[in-house]
Amino acid sequence: xxxxxxxxxxxxxxxxxxxxxxxxxxxxxxxxxxxxxxxxxxxxxxxxxxxxxxxxxxxxxxxxxxxxxxxxxxxxxxxxxxxxxxxxxxxxxxxxxxxxxxxxxxxxxxxxxxxxxxxxxxxxxxxxxxxxxxxxxxxxxxxxxxxxxxxxxxxxxxxxxxxxxxxxxxxxxxxxxxxxxxxxxxxxxxxxxxxxxxxxxxxxxxxxxxxxxxxxxxxxxxxxxxxxxxxxxxxxxxxxxxxxxxxxxxxxxxxxxxxxxxxxxxxxxxxxxxxxxxxxxxxxxxxxxxxxxxxxxxxxxxxxxxxxxxxxxxxxxxxxxxxxxxxxxxxxxxxxxxxxxxxxxxxxxxxxxxxxxxxxxxxxx
Amino acid sequence: xxxxxxxxxxxxxxxxxxxxxxxxxxxxxxxxxxxxxxxxxxxxxxxxxxxxxxxxxxxxxxxxxxxxxxxxxxxxxxxxxxxxxxxxxxxxxxxxxxxxxxxxxxxxxxxxxxxxxxxxxxxxxxxxxxxxxxxxxxxxxxxxxxxxxxxxxxxxxxxxxxxxxxxxxxxxxxxxxxxxxxxxxxxxxxxxxxxxxxxxxxxxxxxxxxxxxxxxxxxxxxxxxxxxxxxxxxxxxxxxxxxxxxxxxxxxxxxxxxxxxxxxxxxxxxxxxxxxxxxxxxxxxxxxxxxxxxxxxxxxxxxxxxxxxxxxxxxxxxxxxxxxxxxxxxxxxxxxxxxxxxxxxxxxxxxxxxxxx
Numbered sequence: 001x002x003x004x005x006x007x008x009x010x011x012x013x014x015x016x017x018x019x020x021x022x023x024x025x026x027x028x029x030x031x032x033x034x035x036x037x038x039x040x041x042x043x044x045x046x047x048x049x050x051x052x053x054x055x056x057x058x059x060x061x062x063x064x065x066x067x068x069x070x071x072x073x074x075x076x077x078x079x080x081x082x083x084x085x086x087x088x089x090x091x092x093x094x095x096x097x098x099x100x101x102x103x104x105x106x107x108x109x110x111x112x113x114x115x116x117x118x119x120x121x122x123x124x125x126x127x128x129x130x131x132x133x134x135x136x137x138x139x140x141x142x143x144x145x146x147x148x149x150x151x152x153x154x155x156x157x158x159x160x161x162x163x164x165x166x167x168x169x170x171x172x173x174x175x176x177x178x179x180x181x182x183x184x185x186x187x188x189x190x191x192x193x194x195x196x197x198x199x200x201x202x203x204x205x206x207x208x209x210x211x212x213x214x215x216x217x218x219x220x221x222x223x224x225x226x227x228x229x230x231x232x233x234x235x236x237x238x239x240x241x242x243x244x245x246x247x248x249x250x251x252x253x254x255x256x257x258x259x260x261x262x263x264x265x266x267x268x269x270x271x272x273x274x275x276x277x278x279x280x281x282x283x284x285x286x287x288x289x290x291x292x293x294x295x296x297x298x299x300x301x302x303x304x305x306x307x308x309x310x311x312x313x314x315x316x317x318x319x320x321x322x323x324x325x326x327x328x329x330x331x332x333x334x335x336x337x338x339x340x341x342x343x344x345x346x347x348x349x350x351x352x353x354x355x356x357x358x359x360x361x362x363x364x365x
Numbered sequence: 366x367x368x369x370x371x372x373x374x375x376x377x378x379x380x381x382x383x384x385x386x387x388x389x390x391x392x393x394x395x396x397x398x399x400x401x402x403x404x405x406x407x408x409x410x411x412x413x414x415x416x417x418x419x420x421x422x423x424x425x426x427x428x429x430x431x432x433x434x435x436x437x438x439x440x441x442x443x444x445x446x447x448x449x450x451x452x453x454x455x456x457x458x459x460x461x462x463x464x465x466x467x468x469x470x471x472x473x474x475x476x477x478x479x480x481x482x483x484x485x486x487x488x489x490x491x492x493x494x495x496x497x498x499x500x501x502x503x504x505x506x507x508x509x510x511x512x513x514x515x516x517x518x519x520x521x522x523x524x525x526x527x528x529x530x531x532x533x534x535x536x537x538x539x540x541x542x543x544x545x546x547x548x549x550x551x552x553x554x555x556x557x558x559x560x561x562x563x564x565x566x567x568x569x570x571x572x573x574x575x576x577x578x579x580x581x582x583x584x585x586x587x588x589x590x591x592x593x594x595x596x597x598x599x600x601x602x603x604x605x606x607x608x609x610x611x612x613x614x615x616x617x618x619x620x621x622x623x624x625x626x627x628x629x630x631x632x633x634x635x636x637x638x639x640x641x642x643x644x645x646x647x648x649x650x651x652x653x654x655x656x657x658x659x660x661x662x663x664x665x666x667x668x669x670x671x672x673x674x675x676x677x678x679x680x681x682x683x684x685x686x687x688x689x690x691x692x693x694x695x696x697x698x699x700x701x702x703x704x705x706x707x708x709x710x711x712x713x714x715x716x717x718x719x720x721x722x
């Protein structure tokens with residue numbers, strides 16, 4: 001039996017460099033994996049981590065692309081992190097992402113082909129609201145009937161996916177699309193499009209918003225009463241209730257924030273990189289963001305770096321696929337290792353592991 | 366300071382490893398929407414085509430692929446990076462890659478693009494697809510002759526022209542040999558979801574279907590058919606392994622001849638942007654070996670029908686055919702034009718139910 005006891009004097013330096021150690025471990029064990037697959041491990045690791053950032057062939061294009069790929073992850077993970085800190089588990093960001101995109105597409109396409117500068121901001125607001133409303137379903141069910149928010153929010157993802165499929169072949173289908181599923185391309189509708197801000201980079205408003213949100217959350221959680229309330233609610237719910245914090249208020253608020261940001265991310269993704277509503281519009285940002293939130297230790301700055309790192313492994317992973325023939329599944333294992341090593345090293349740094357013989361352990365709270 | 370030593374060691378390795386570029390004449394990339402998989406399926410068949418290209422041209426051609434590429438922005442990034450890394454030709458093998466292909470092709474006019482099942486072309490973008498509906502005529506004929514319950518179960522993916530065309534084609538061929546035939550259609554709204562496809566197959570069998578057709582990618586329905594003792598027709602690849610008794614035949618996607626031909630044209634400089642829609646004749650859509658469960662006479666009829674369609678003497682859609690609402694579509698002897706087939710959004714007369722909207 002293994003017993004964990006919190007370390008009294010945790011090394012601050014060790015905690016700070018844990019992510020670096022985790023990345024190194026991932027490189028070593030990932031390298032072994034690639035070697036077993038018959039690929040040159042050093043070249044594979046170089047293609048994943050180095051080439052997108054530094055190589056002459058790829059870096060000019062790949063650097064901004066990493067920002068583009070990371071921005072929805074960061075935006076969603078920031079929202080989720082607030083809830084996770086408070087022990088409120090929104091697992092359905094993927095569904096909220098879809099709903100944000102669907103609602104904003106509906107508004108934008110309803111106004112087509114009217115040109116007005118206010119359409120895009122209106123769509124941002126509606127997308128955020130769409131995500132919020134979808135997230136409020138599990139929140140209200142939890143606060144009124146004490147349902148399990150993990151289950152309800154997750155199940156709502158699959159309902160959102162059905163709504164997406166239905167909209168793609170039904171109400172939002174492009175009337176000029178020869179009967180194929182999918183909406184009009186919003187990139188070809190200037191008032192609703194989310195254009196490149198720097199030509200050739202692909203960087204769009206979503207990137208700007210996600211960085212602003214990092215800064216805002218950093219301030220909010222560190223210097224504002226709200227940050228303390230969230231932490232208190234997560235660590236000591238009874239103390240929080242004595243302090244007059246209503247749990248329903250925190251639940252609704254956390255879900256609104258995470259749902260709203262997921263919806264906003266969906267809206268930016270729709271109007272920018274994706275362009276149109278299609279049956280397979282969602283590609284898992286809402287789920288990957290959960291990993292990003294923990295990889296970033298629920299800290300806004302940490303999430304920024306975690307999102308960028310995750311995006312790097314996506315972009316680099318693709319490069320290693322076509323340059324070296326590494327299968328996609330191996331890249332996913334590699335990404336999984338990253339989270340595994342970070343969490344396990346974190347555990348070892350924060351807790352003392354001791355092996356004990358007796359079967360019955362009494363846990364002190 | 367151990368860590369710094371270690372880091373510098375790692376970085377030394379990075380410097381040491383420089384990717385060596387082989388001197389090949391043509392670099393050809395493929396992107397697949399799902400993982401290639403082991404034995405069956407849409408992406409597996411495309412990868413078989415890629416391997417055929419490698420075998421055909423040896424060292425002259427180098428191929429690579431990226432699998433599990435989501436449609437949309439991710440596909441655009443992957444193709445851009447392929448183009449940046451010196452690929453001369455890129456095969457994009459899913460409908461949803463269409464707009465990304467057009468965007469990347471505009472940025473790299475010297476790279477040749479081949480897009481499967483799309484309808485947008487440019488000087489450096491060709492499109493190709495297969496007339497799978499011709500194969501569906503053959504399986505429709507077999508099903509119509511062999512069913513005892515007069516009920517055919519059909520697992521449909523998405524209500525798009527490709528799928529609707531397949532249903533109509535199979536129905537017309539079955540109806541021609543069995544006037545009492547009924548089609549029961551389940552829409553699963555996915556291309557690949559073994560659980561959903563298995564559920565759909567079970568439901569159809571419960572409703573009396575003794576023949577299962579599928580327009581989805583997994584082998585789940587075939588497995589269920591084997592378990593429940595009914596017959597089924599495979600999709601994309603030969604699925605005999607999953608239904609040794611159940612599979613009567615499969616409609617095979619065989620991209621290899623087309624890929625070899627197109628890469629050959631790129632090599633000798635005669636490649637042009639074209640639209641290719643081939644069927645049973647060159648074998649882009651092929652029928653796998655008939656099962657011995659099919660009676661000898663039916664096997665012969667099916668082979669004759671296959672040969673007649675391949676030679677062009679028979680068209681899967683030959684009038685008189687009415688639409689579901691009873692209005693005339695094709696007069697007696699008239700055959701369908703490709704434009705109508707490509708945009709097909711209606712059932713023919715006799716099929717029950719509505720196309721989901």
